[in-house]
Amino acid sequence: MTAIAGAGLAPGAAAEAPRRPAAPAVYDVAVIGAGVFGVWTAWHLAKRGASVAVVDAYGVGHARASSGGESRVIRLSYGGDPIYSPMARESLDAWAEVSARGREPILHLTGVLWFSPATDAYMAKSVDWLAANKVEHRRMDLAGLRAAYPQVVFRDGESGFVETKSGALIAGRGVRAVLADAGLEARLLKAGPPEPDAGGVYAVGPDLRARHLIYACGPWLPKVFPQVLGGRITPTRQEVYHFGAAPGDLRFSAPALPVWADFNGGELVYGMPDLEGQGFKIAFDPHGAVVDPDTQSRQISAEGLARARAYLAQRFPGLAEAPLIHARVCQYENSSNGDFLMDRLPGHDRVWLLGGGSGHGFKHGPAVGRRMATHVLEPATPVEPRFSLATKATRAERAIY
Template identity: 45%
Template sequence: MKQKPHVVVVGAGAFGGWTALYLQRQGARVTLVDAWGPGNARASSGGETRVIRATYGPRAVYTHLAVRALALWQEHERRWKQRLLHPIGVLWLVEDDDAYETAALPILKEAGTRFEQLTGAETAKRYPQINCERVRWAIFERDGGYLTARRACAAVLEGFLAAGGVYRQVAVQPPVPGEAVRATDGSTLAADVYVFACGPWLGKLFPDVIGDRVRATRQEVFFFGTPPGDGRFTEEALPVWADHGNHFTYGIPGNEWRGFKVADDARGPVFDPTSGERLPSPEALRSARDYVAVRFPALKDAPLLEARVCQYENSPDEHFIVDRHPSAENLWLVGGGSGHGFKHGPAVGELVAGLVLTGRQADPQFRLSRFAQ
């Protein structure tokens, strides 16, 4: 490869933006493009907040990736003098099936994370605003918390531009291996290497190689109002929480005063991220209200302040995709965030930049060949 290759990165979200930044810093000449802009309302990296946590059940690769990502978030907060990370902790509530959390404990320890294992009684005493009647035990990750998603995407773009990168807001047409990528405005994006990190649109741009291996699903998020002057549901009094009961429900208190965030992690129906209407459904709102009334009794009948429809872009096994296109050595495909990718953005960007510039292969769990097995 040339000493200073030109790389076009398509997609300015968590994976693409960080990849472009690291490529630019490591000596490439980089053009970053996005159809609507970093952290836009259609993007999987849009919205206000995302959880950062290291508990991943038996999947050690993501615990270690999260630890690296956390260090990079902290580094860039200092570098950019912006607050992007709120390290208020993450509390995992365990009721019946505890296989996921039990498998995570030795991995968290081996990775050097700071965590506590609490009994149900200890959890109830520490957080009386949570109904812990059925909680048997819990994990508290001291260094976890949440990230300001949309703001972080904008900060990454600013850092990329400051490093000498070029940004263009254009959409691209489905590429033809071996040819320059064409934008929908008629211009041509010629480069030595291409990285497509375009979230839920990856399958549409590469129907033969990706197709339904990245499938967008509709996900709904609700923000409820807390009682006037009640500090029990602020981020000073309550961490991010992840509830493994009948459903995997999670939430973020405070959200920089936007409200008490509640979301069901269960995969929703298939969704078109370009044309789909983003109106919340009465069924999902009712389910969220029912959950809040049980787990946080003081918030029963709390008013809805805000609702948002976003999407996950899911791979079949919820592993990320980081690999070359099988018909084009100079074309990389990065995606499959599967609802847990945002926190890993800086670590994934660092990884992908290294692969692109050295020609190495990604780890087997990220390669496309796993789908043929």
């Protein structure tokens, strides 16, 4: 594949800003969607010498995106899952490198605290994986949890552990930084289904043609491909709340409190310490109502806020009366069981569907992008069966947390 050539200055123009390379007549790859999967795919393709165009209907890290907004958890614990734990470990290193090169941090290494009933099998498998792979962590019994984090109410019979080198990512800033790190920009363009012309390339938009297409448009995937993905990728409404601690109360900020995850009976509640002045974050992981990402209401519900306050009163009583300083409504893009989608569009050898982040995908952007770029540049690479279109059912039976 042909990369964009570097540009030099014209004679006598030494004082002028460097000119951007001319766009190729036909790009090697067009990535449709500038969310985390799309920008990291573009990053890997560009680093390997491909010419890449990135388009998004609303822009990079926009307010309606699943990859927009403030913070996301980056953790390695997946109940010992043989795919997602290694992918998260690979991705953590890549995020750290891009964060170190930026003007503002993307990665905050607060640690990630997990707590659950001591008999929980998922948690035990997670700890076993961390130990077997020599990932730094610290186990704690109930007494240890209460001593280390007195601002949290732990219940009798619970235990936990801390991934000491994990933490949080700043989402909207992160996707913009990755694209800039690749030397790319995104065009504001709403792309439809693929339409190849007589020359075997795809027309994406005015003056934009490419040999390969990657549709990484998150919750918009089933809108672009309703016959293929309708019911297989389902956007659900998810509310996120940020509460403000009292002035001078540092108990709910790092390093006094890490990112945390309460895993009880298969239901996950998670949150962040106050990062960058955004307040203490809390979110409920179970799927909300099915929505349209273009038109759903972005106002939080009274019921959701009441649930958040009730949880604070039980687990973080020091914040029971804290003011809500801001909140956000976004969406998950769920596959039937939580596995990602990375497969060819039926009938098109050079068109790929990439998505199904299912609420846990943001952290995996670097590893997903590397896999996707490899598929395009090395077409014989087999599709991971768990990421295949064939395994995406229409009945929700969530298995990935």
